[in-house]
Amino acid sequence: MVERKRDDGKDTRVEYLMRRVPAEEVSINPVVPELVKKAERDGVKLVWHRFLAQQPQCGFGLLGICCRNCNMGPCRIDPFGYGPDRGTCGATADTIVARNLIRMTAGGAAAHSDHGREVALVFKMMAEGKAPGYRITDIEKLKAVASRYGIKVEDRKPEEIAKDLADIILNDFGKQDEEPIKTLEAYAPEVRKRVWTRLGVMPRSIDREIVEIMHRTHIGVEAIPQN
Numbered sequence: 001m002v003e004r005k006r007d008d009g010k011d012t013r014v015e016y017l018m019r020r021v022p023a024e025e026v027s028i029n030p031v032v033p034e035l036v037k038k039a040e041r042d043g044v045k046l047v048w049h050r051f052l053a054q055q056p057q058c059g060f061g062l063l064g065i066c067c068r069n070c071n072m073g074p075c076r077i078d079p080f081g082y083g084p085d086r087g088t089c090g091a092t093a094d095t096i097v098a099r100n101l102i103r104m105t106a107g108g109a110a111a112h113s114d115h116g117r118e119v120a121l122v123f124k125m126m127a128e129g130k131a132p133g134y135r136i137t138d139i140e141k142l143k144a145v146a147s148r149y150g151i152k153v154e155d156r157k158p159e160e161i162a163k164d165l166a167d168i169i170l171n172d173f174g175k176q177d178e179e180p181i182k183t184l185e186a187y188a189p190e191v192r193k194r195v196w197t198r199l200g201v202m203p204r205s206i207d208r209e210i211v212e213i214m215h216r217t218h219i220g221v222e223a224i225p226q227n
């Protein structure tokens with residue numbers, strides 16, 4: 001067993017014994033319980049231990065009614081009606097919850113889309129012959145994907161098709177017009193596109209939507225939670 005002492009000299013294994021994770025219950029993956037048990041034997045904290053150590057979690061945070069979006073905060077709303085019912089800027093609980101929710105969504109979209117951006121950039125370098133470690137291995141797949149984007153594939157070199165495809169995809173990140181992004185048109189289910197259109201939330205550009213979310217949820221901009 002790994003010997004671990006905290007700065008105050010306390011043996012952290014005592015903490016683990018106090019916060020034993022029910023190893024068989026934390027995951028449907030049969031490998032995980034063994035790993036949890038080994039971690040506890042070795043005195044290693046995993047996500048489940050850290051989660052237990054956070055209990056009880058902040059009630060304001062769980063309800064989403066704490067806001068740190070500007071330096072007049074942090075502000076929090078009293079869910080029981082005895083304390084403040086608005087943030088310093090006037091934001092209600094609904095506004096704060098909506099802002100927090102969509103900012104989390106924007107953060108997730110930023111993380112995933114930026115992975116995609118790197119792939120698209122490497123793909124373009126490959127198409128231009130600037131990434132010698134990469135090559136097209138499945139030309140039929142390339143043509144199938146390009147066709148979804150409306151790119152002409154007949155009688156063209158794979159690299160030409162790939163370059164057009166990379167340009168369209170990279171344009172989806174930063175274009176400034178109001179048209180939906182091409183990747184969405186190419187891959188989103190028709191019924192979903194109709195729902196998004198009806199609600200007026202068809203994404204026009206990956207980066208732009210994230211920026212608009214961050215902008216409109218800041219102090220002094222959008223205050224109507226439905227928006």
Ligand code: SF4
Pocket residue numbers: 067068069070071072073074075087088089090091096218219
């Ligand atoms: S945006 Fe409003 S509710 Fe949020 S911290 Fe600033 S003043 Fe408080």
